[in-house]
Amino acid sequence: MSRHRRTAWTGPGDASARPLPGGDLPTSLSPRVPLTPRLFGLRVLVLVTAVLGVNYIAWRWLESVNWSAWWIAVPLILAETYSLVDSLLFGLTMWRLRRRGEPPPPPEGATVDVFITTYNEPIDLVMTTAEAALRIRHPHRTWILDDGARPELQARAEAAGIGVVTRSRDWADRPRHAKAGNLNNALMSTDGEFILILDADQVPDPAILDRTLGYFRDPQTALVQTPQVFVKVPGDDPLGSQAPLFYGPIQQGKDGWNAAFFCGSNAVLRREALMQLGVSRYVTEVEVAVQQALRTADRVLARARRGLDADRVDAREALARVEAAVTQARAELRGGEALADITYRFQQRVEEAAHGVVSSDVAALEADLATIAEIAGELGESGLAEVDRAALGRLAARDWSPLGAIETVRTLVRSVDVDRDDEAQPVMPLATISVTEDMATCMRLHGLGWRTVYHHETLALGLAPEDLGTMLTQRLRWAQGTVQVMLRENPLAQRGLTLAQRLMYWATMWSYLSGFAAVVYFAAPVVFLVSGVLPVQALSADFFLRLVPFLVVNQVLFWVIGRRKRTWRGQQYSLALFPVWIRSVTSAVGNVVFGRSLAFAVTPKERQSVDRRPWHLVRPQLAVVALLVVASAVGLVRMLTGAADELGTVVNLVWVVFDLAVLSVVVKAVRYRGPDAEAVA
Amino acid sequence: MTRFETETTEYGVGVVRPVGRLNMVSAPQLREVVSGLVSTGTARVVVDLSATESMDSSGLGALIAGLKTARQAGGDLRLAGVGPQVQAVLDLTNLGRVLRPRADVASAFAGD
Numbered sequence: 088m089s090r091h092r093r094t095a096w097t098g099p100g101d102a103s104a105r106p107l108p109g110g111d112l113p114t115s116l117s118p119r120v121p122l123t124p125r126l127f128g129l130r131v132l133v134l135v136t137a138v139l140g141v142n143y144i145a146w147r148w149l150e151s152v153n154w155s156a157w158w159i160a161v162p163l164i165l166a167e168t169y170s171l172v173d174s175l176l177f178g179l180t181m182w183r184l185r186r187r188g189e190p191p192p193p194p195e196g197a198t199v200d201v202f203i204t205t206y207n208e209p210i211d212l213v214m215t216t217a218e219a220a221l222r223i224r225h226p227h228r229t230w231i232l233d234d235g236a237r238p239e240l241q242a243r244a245e246a247a248g249i250g251v252v253t254r255s256r257d258w259a260d261r262p263r264h265a266k267a268g269n270l271n272n273a274l275m276s277t278d279g280e281f282i283l284i285l286d287a288d289q290v291p292d293p294a295i296l297d298r299t300l301g302y303f304r305d306p307q308t309a310l311v312q313t314p315q316v317f318v319k320v321p322g323d324d325p326l327g328s329q330a331p332l333f334y335g336p337i338q339q340g341k342d343g344w345n346a347a348f349f350c351g352s353n354a355v356l357r358r359e360a361l362m363q364l365g366v367s368r369y370v371t372e373v374e375v376a377v378q379q380a381l382r383t384a385d386r387v388l389a390r391a392r393r394g395l396d397a398d399r400v401d402a403r404e405a406l407a408r409v410e411a412a413v414t415q416a417r418a419e420l421r422g423g424e425a426l427a428d429i430t431y432r433f434q435q436r437v438e439e440a441a442h443g444v445v446s447s448d449v450a451a452l453e454a455d456l457a458t459i460a461e462i463a464g465e466l467g468e469s470g471l472a473e474v475d476r477a478a479l480g481r482l483a484a485r486d487w488s489p490l491g492a493i494e495t496v497r498t499l500v501r502s503v504d505v506d507r508d509d510e511a512q513p514v515m516p517l518a519t520i521s522v523t524e525d526m527a528t529c530m531r532l533h534g535l536g537w538r539t540v541y542h543h544e545t546l547a548l549g550l551a552p553e554d555l556g557t558m559l560t561q562r563l564r565w566a567q568g569t570v571q572v573m574l575r576e577n578p579l580a581q582r583g584l585t586l587a588q589r590l591m592y593w594a595t596m597w598s599y600l601s602g603f604a605a606v607v608y609f610a611a612p613v614v615f616l617v618s619g620v621l622p623v624q625a626l627s628a629d630f631f632l633r634l635v636p637f638l639v640v641n642q643v644l645f646w647v648i649g650r651r652k653r654t655w656r657g658q659q660y661s662l663a664l665f666p667v668w669i670r671s672v673t674s675a676v677g678n679v680v681f682g683r684s685l686a687f688a689v690t691p692k693e694r695q696s697v698d699r700r701p702w703h704l705v706r707p708q709l710a711v712v713a714l715l716v717v718a719s720a721v722g723l724v725r726m727l728t729g730a731a732d733e734l735g736t737v738v739n740l741v742w743v744v745f746d747l748a749v750l751s752v753v754v755k756a757v758r759y760r761g762p763d764a765e766a767v768a
Numbered sequence: 769m770t771r772f773e774t775e776t777t778e779y780g781v782g783v784v785r786p787v788g789r790l791n792m793v794s795a796p797q798l799r800e801v802v803s804g805l806v807s808t809g810t811a812r813v814v815v816d817l818s819a820t821e822s823m824d825s826s827g828l829g830a831l832i833a834g835l836k837t838a839r840q841a842g843g844d845l846r847l848a849g850v851g852p853q854v855q856a857v858l859d860l861t862n863l864g865r866v867l868r869p870r871a872d873v874a875s876a877f878a879g880d
Contacts, residue, residue, distance in 0.1 A: 275833075278792045278826075358792055362825035366861040369832055373866055425868030427835065431844050431880075505866055506836040513836050514829045 115187040116305045118538070120343045126184060132644045133178035139637040144171045146633050151624045159614050160622040166607035169600065174641055176594035179587070181648060183343025184336060190542060193300035199227035199355075200279035202252075204269055205287040206234040212550070213240060213287045217249050220285065225296035230277065234269045252276055258511040266351070267517040267524035274361065274516055282361075286352035288550040289315070295546040299355045302540045309360035309537035310529065312338065313353045313544060317551035324653060325759040326558045327660040327752070328551030331652040338541040346591035347541035349529035352549070360537050364528070365516035367535065373426055373505050380502035381420065384413040387499045408440035409496055416503060430504045437500050520575045522685060523568025527576060530592055534583035553761040555701050559667055562660075566599045566671030567678075567685055573599075574679040601661050602668030609665075609711050609746055612739040616722030619731050626734050659752040666707040705753040712750050715743050770794035772801045773819075781877050782810035787819040790827035798827070802834035802845065811843025814876040817869075818849030823857050831867065846876040 114121070144167060153160045201220045205213045213231060220229045229249050233240050236253040244251045252273045254263070264271070270284065281300060285291055299311040314334035320326075341347050349356075388410050395402050412433050419429045507513040518527035529539060552558040578584060578592035614620055623630060645654065677683040702709070719740060725731035770788035777783060782805040786798060798815075805813055815831060817823070831845070838845040850858070850869035858864040870876040 275829075276796070278796060280792065359825055362792070362829050363861055366825050366828045366832065366863055370862040370865050425864070426866045427844070427846075428868055431839075435880075504839060506839040508840070513832045 113189075113191050115190055116302065118345065120183045120185045129181055129184060129644075129647065132640070132647060133181055136637070136640050136644050137175055137178055139633075139640055140171045140174055143633040143637045144168055146629075147623070151630065153620075153622055153624050156620045156622060159611060159620060162607045163611050163622040166604035169597075169604045173594075173597060173601070176590060176597060178644070179590060180337055180340035180344075180594060181644075182340070184340045185343035185541075186339060187342070187540070187542060190298055191301035191304050193225060193297060194304050197225070197281055197300050197303070198279045199225065199281045199283060199296055199300070200273075200277045201227050201229045201283045201285065201291075202232050202270065202273055203230065203285050203287060204232045204234070204266055204352075205240075206266075206269075208287040210237065210240050210243065214243055214247070216285060216287055216290050217244060218247060219290045219293075221247070221249065222293050223283075223291055223296055224293045225300065227283070227296060228277070228279065230273060232269050232273045234263075234266075255511070261509070261511040262519070263511075264515070264519040265522065265524075267515070267519045267528075268511070270517045270524070271365075271512060271515050271519075274358070274365075275512060275514075278358075280358055282356045282358060284352055284354055284356065285547065286549065289352050289547040290549070291353075292546045292548075295353075296355070298544060298546055299542055302542065303355075303357060305538065307536070307538045308540055309357050309532045310347070310349050310539040311355045311542050312347055312350055312539065313542050313546045314338075315350060315353055316545045316548055318548045319553075319762040320551050321762065323755075324656050325752075325755045326552060326555065327656045327756075328558070329653070330657065332649055332654050332657055335543065335652060336648045339543060341591045342539075342541040344587040344591050345538050345585070346533065346588045347539040348595070349525040349532075349539065351523065351525040353547045357537075360532055360535075361516035361528075362514070364531055364535060365514040368516075368518075368531070369507070369514050373507065376502050376507075377426055377430065377504075378420070380499055381413060381417050384410075384499060387496060388413070391496050405440040406496070409437055409500070412436035412440070427505050433503050434500070521568045521571040522564055523572075526569060526592070526595075527572045530572070530576065530578060530581060530584070533588050534581050536583065555704055555756045555759070558756070559664075559704060562664060563667050563671055566668055567675050569596055569599050570672050570675035571679055571685075572596070574675060598661070599668055599671065602665040602672070605662040605665035606669075608662070608742075609715065612742040612746065613714055613718040615735060615739045616718040616725070616731075616743070619725065619735075621735060626732075626738060656752065659749050662749045663708060663752050700757050702757055705757060708750050708753045712747065715746055715750075719743050770797070772797060774801060774805065776810060777873070779877065780810065780812065781873075782813045783816055783873055784813060785816040785819055788821060790817075790820050790823040790830070792824060792826035795826040795830035798830040799833050799837075802830075803837050806837050806841045806843065811838050811841040812877055812880075813838050813843065813845045814848050814870075814873050815845065816849045816873050817847060817851065817854050820849075820851070820854060823854050825857070825861065828857060828861060828863055832863075835867070844877075844880075846870055848873045848876045 120126070144164075147164055147167060152164050201223065203213065203217050203220060213233075217229060217231055220227075223229075231240065231244050231249055231251050233251055233253055241251045241253075254269070254272050255275070258268070258272065262268070274282070281303060283291075283296060283299075295313070299313060302308050302311045315330070316334070317328045320328045338347055388406055392403065392406050395406075415436070416429050416433045419432075420426075501508055505513075516528070517524045518531060521527050533539065552561055572578075573596040578589045578596070581589065584592075611622055614622070674683075674685055678685045722731060722736050722739060726733055726736040770786055770790065770793075773785040773787060775783050784798070784801050784805070786794065788794070790798060802813055802815075813834065815834070831847070835845040847867055847869040849872060855864075855869070858867070858869070
C-alpha cells in the first residue's frame with residue numbers, strides 16, 4: 088500500500104535510482120513503519136490520553152463553564168482547548184514513531200556539493216567548519232557561500248583550497264531573500280547531484296555523507312535531515328538550546344508520516360528535487376503575475392487616461408492600443424495559449440504603441456523648441472535660458488508628458504512577461520516567502536510528492552547562542568518564520584499533501600501559538616486569589632475526576648517519550664517565552680497582512696555584552712512573577728480571614744507554584760554568563 | 769559528454785542544438801551558449817532538442833534562464849524538436865504552460 092498519491096519524477100531513466108544488489112528494499116528505506124511491541128504500547132497510551140482529554144474538554148464546554156464570569160471563563164476554556172489540540176497533535180505525531188536503523192551505503196558515483204552558509208559570522212568560525220567539511224570522507228566539493236562577500240574570507244578559503252560563492256551581479260538592486268537567496272544563487276553555479284547544507288557554526292563529522300546519502304537510493308527521497316546538537320552548552324542547558332524532543336521523537340514521528348522537516352542545516356538535499364520545485368514554482372508565479380497584471384490593467388489604464396491633457400490625442404491613441412493588447416492577451420490566456428507566446432506578442436504590441444508616442448512626442452518637443460527659439464530670438468539670450476528651464480522642469484514632472492503616462496503603464500506592462508524581472512533569478516528553488524526558508528521549501532517538496540527522511544544520528548556539532556538576548560532573537564525569528572508560512576501557505580489548504588502531512592506541519596505551527604494560552608494560565612489563578620471569581624462552575628469531584636487522570640496520563644505519555652531526555656527545559660520555555668511567541672504572531676500578521684517589516688535580525692553567533700545582566704529582556708515575565716506572588720499573599724489572607732474558599736485557594740496556589748516553576752527559567756537564563764564564565768566558576 | 773552545436777539562420781535566428789544529455793552537469797553550458805549568442809546581438813534563439821537524449825529539471829532551469837536573457841535583450845527563446853522524454857518533463861513541471869514547443873527550427877520564428 089502506498090500512501091503517496093503521486094510519483095515524483097526523478098530524472099532521465101531513473102539514473103539516480105541505484106537499488107542495492109539483490110534488489111531487496113532495506114527496512115530503512117521502506118515507507119512502512121513496523122509495529123513493534125513498544126510502538127503498540129505507545130499507541131495505547133496515545134489513545135487513552137486522547138479519550139480522557141476529549142472527555143474532559145467536552146465536559147468543560149458543556150457543563151462547567153462559569154458563564155457569569157465569562158471574561159475569564161471563556162479565555163480559560165479556549166486556552167485549555169488549545170492545549171488539548173496540542174496534545175492530540177502530539178499523540179498523532181507519536182502514532183507512527185519511526186526508528187530507521189542502519190542506513191544503506193551511498194549510491195555509487197554520487198556527486199556532492201557541501202554548502203557552508205555565512206553572512207557575518209567570525210572568519211575563524213567559518214574556516215573551522217569549512218576545514219572540517221574538507222575532511223568529510225565521501226568525495227565532494229566544499230563551498231563557502233559568503234553573503235558578506237568578505238575579501239579576507241575569500242583569501243583564506245582559497246589558500247585552503249575551498250571554493251567561495253558570492254552573489255552574482257543579477258542580485259544588485261533586487262530582493263536578496265537572506266539565506267534562501269544565498270542558497271539559490273549557489274545552486275546556479277554548482278552541479279553536484281546532492282547538496283549538504285551546513286550553517287557556518289555546524290562542524291560536520293567526516294562520516295556525515297557516508298551515513299546519509301544511502302537514503303537517496305530511493306529515487307523519491309528529496310531530503311535527509313540529521314539532528315542539530317550544540318556543544319559548549321552546560322548540562323542544565325540554561326538557554327534551552329538543545330531540542331532533544333524535536334530532534335528525536337517529534338522528527339521520528341513526522342518521519343513516520345513522511346513529513347520529516349527540513350531544518351535549514353545538517354541536511355542533504357537532492358538537486359533534482361530542488362530544481363523541479365524551482366521550475367514548477369516559476370510557472371506558478373509567472374501565471375499568477377500575468378493574470379494579476381491583466382486583471383488590474385483596466386484600472387491602471389483608466390487612471391493613465393484621466394491624467395492626460397485633452398489635446399494629447401497621440402497618447403490617447405497609444406493607450407487605446409495598449410488596451411486592445413490587454414484584451415487580446417486576456418482572450419489568448421482564456422484560450423489556453425502558452426504564456427511565453429502571449430506575453431511576447433503583448434510586449435511587441437505595447438512596444439509599437441509606446442514607440443508611436445515617443446516619436447510623436449519628440450516631434451512635439453521639436454516643434455515646441457522651434458517656437459521657443461523664435462520667442463527667444465525676440466527676447467534675447469536671457470529669455471531663452473528662462474523658457475528652457477521652465478520647459479525642462481515640466482518635462483521632469485512625469486505626469487505632464489504623454490511619454491510619462493505610458494511609463495506608468497509600462498510598470499504594469501513589465502509584469503506581463505515571463506522573465507521575472509523583479510527577481511534576481513527566474514528559478515528560486517528555496518522558498519522566499521518566509522524568513523525561515525526551510526519549512527516552506529520542505530512543504531512544497533512534499534506537495535510535489537517527494538519523500539523526506541529523518542536520520543537520528545548526531546553528525547554535526549554546532550554553537551548555540553551564548554546569551555539571553557541572542558537566544559531571544561533566534562527564537563523570535565524561528566517563530567516569525569513559522570507563522571509567516573502558516574499565513575502565506577497554510578498547510579491545511581495545500582494541495583498535494585496527505586492529511587497526515589498537513590497535520591504534521593499544522594502541529595508545529597500550532598505549538599507557536601502557545602503564548603496566548605500562557606497568558607491565560609497565568610491570569611486565571613491571579614483572578615481567583617484576588618477576587619474569588621472561579622472560571623469553572625465548581626471545584627467538584629466531577630471536575631477532579633475528569634481532569635486529574637487526563638493530566639496524569641498525558642504526563643506519563645510525555646515521560647515515556649522523553650525518557651532519558653531533558654524535556655523539562657523545553658516545557659518551561661514553551662510557556663515562559665510567551666512575550667516572544669505573542670510578538671512573533673503579531674509581527675508576522677503585520678508583515679503578511681499589512682505589509683509591515685518584521686524587523687528581522689540575523690542571529691549573532693558571538694556573545695553580546697556580558698557586563699550587565701539583561702533583566703530588561705524579561706520584564707513581562709518578572710511582572711507576571713510579581714503578580715503571582717502578590718496574588719498568592721492576598722489569596723492566603725482571604726482564605727485565613729474566611730473570605731475565600733479553602734479548596735479553591737489551595738488548588739490555585741498549587742497552580743501558582745507550577746507557573747512560578749515554569750517562569751523560574753528566565754531567572755536562570757538572565758544569570759547565565761556563557762560557557763566560558765561557567766568553566767571558570 | 770554533451771556537445772552544443774550552434775548556427776545562425778539566414779533570418780538572423782540563433783540555433784543551439786544540445787547533443788546528448790541536458791542535465792545538471794551540462795545545463796550551465798547551455799546558459800553560457802545562449803548568453804554568448806545574445807551578447808553578440810542574436811537575441812532570437814531556438815533551442816533545437818531533436819538530438820537531446822534526455823533532460824532533467826536543471827536543463828529546464830537553463831532554458832528558463834536563457835528565455836530571460838533573450839527577453840531582456842528584446843528577443844525570445846523558443847523550443848523545437850521536442851521528443852517524448854522532454855515533453856514529459858515539460859508536462860510534469862507545467863513548464864509547457866509557459867513554453868510551447870514548435871515543430872521544427874524553421875517554423876520557430878515564422879511570422880514574427
